[in-house]
Amino acid sequence: DGGITQSPKYLFRKEGQNVTLSCEQNLNHDAMYWYRQDPGQGLRLIYYSQIVNDFQKGDIAEGYSVSREKKESFPLTVTSAQKNPTAFYLCASRTAGGTNEQFFGPGTRLTVL
Amino acid sequence: AQSVAQPEDQVNVAEGNPLTVKCTYSVSGNPYLFWYVQYPNRGLQFLLKYITGDNLVKGSYGFEAEFNKSQTSFHLKKPSALVSDSALYFCAVRDTGGGNKLTFGTGTQLKVEL
Numbered sequence: 001d002g003g004i005t006q007s008p009k010y011l012f013r014k015e016g017q018n019v020t021l022s023c024e025q026n027l028n029h030d031a032m033y034w035y036r037q038d039p040g041q042g043l044r045l046i047y048y049s050q051i052v053n054d055f056q057k058g059d060i061a062e063g064y065s066v067s068r069e070k071k072e073s074f075p076l077t078v079t080s081a082q083k084n085p086t087a088f089y090l091c092a093s094r095t096a097g098g099t100n101e102q103f104f105g106p107g108t109r110l111t112v113l
Numbered sequence: 114a115q116s117v118a119q120p121e122d123q124v125n126v127a128e129g130n131p132l133t134v135k136c137t138y139s140v141s142g143n144p145y146l147f148w149y150v151q152y153p154n155r156g157l158q159f160l161l162k163y164i165t166g167d168n169l170v171k172g173s174y175g176f177e178a179e180f181n182k183s184q185t186s187f188h189l190k191k192p193s194a195l196v197s198d199s200a201l202y203f204c205a206v207r208d209t210g211g212g213n214k215l216t217f218g219t220g221t222q223l224k225v226e227l
Contacts (some may be wrong), residue, residue: 004156006156013157031212031213040122040219040220041219041222042203042218042219043157043203043215043217044117044217045214045215048212048214050212050213056212058214079165086137088154090156090157092157096211099145099162100213101147101159101162102159102215103150103156103159104156104157104214105156106155107154107155107156
């Protein structure tokens with residue numbers, strides 16, 4: 001998990017509220033990713049960004065938004081439009097180069113009450 | 114579109130015995146394959162990758178993986194399992210589209226018992 005921090009570790013939200021998950025990396029990586037993990041479903045890509053001020057939707061972007069104003073930071077906002085937001089959220093980053101692996105943060109567990 | 118299958122939800126093995134966690138893939142072109150491990154309530158840790166070259170790839174913590182192109186498989190192996198190897202293991206393949214995205218399998222829970 002070194003080099004990528006996610007906060008908070010646990011997050012509770014009431015229905016109808018937006019919430020923002022933090023992801024910061026000090027690895028000087030160009031690309032950053034957000035995944036959602038649900039039991040038995042593996043990881044699914046929400047959004048990704050290859051450079052500052054640019055990002056693309058992943059497979060399950062509906063109800064989520066992101067920004068990439070700094071290279072080090074890629075916050076994810078879970079909006080009230082997300083129908084089933086309770087999940088474990090993982091941020092990852094990767095340096096430039098097509099064969100390089102992604103490095104993951106420790107994750108944030110979001111629970112909607 | 115690419116895909117990864119991990120046919121076993123759980124694998125049980127006795128400590129000291131060899132272990133295998135299975136993975137098959139489907140992708141057009143040359144595959145870039147990865148294995149990750151996840152301990153409870155933690156992020157994923159990179160174990161190893163296959164890009165090209167030798168079909169037997171060695172990685173962290175004594176793990177290795179065998180790439181088999183004809184069987185489109187990339188099974189994870191370890192000669193002698195440890196109780197501390199008990200965790201959730203994910204196989205992934207790099208997407209053929211842009212962004213160097215990964216498609217993950219659903220994961221295999223490895224349980225190593227004394």
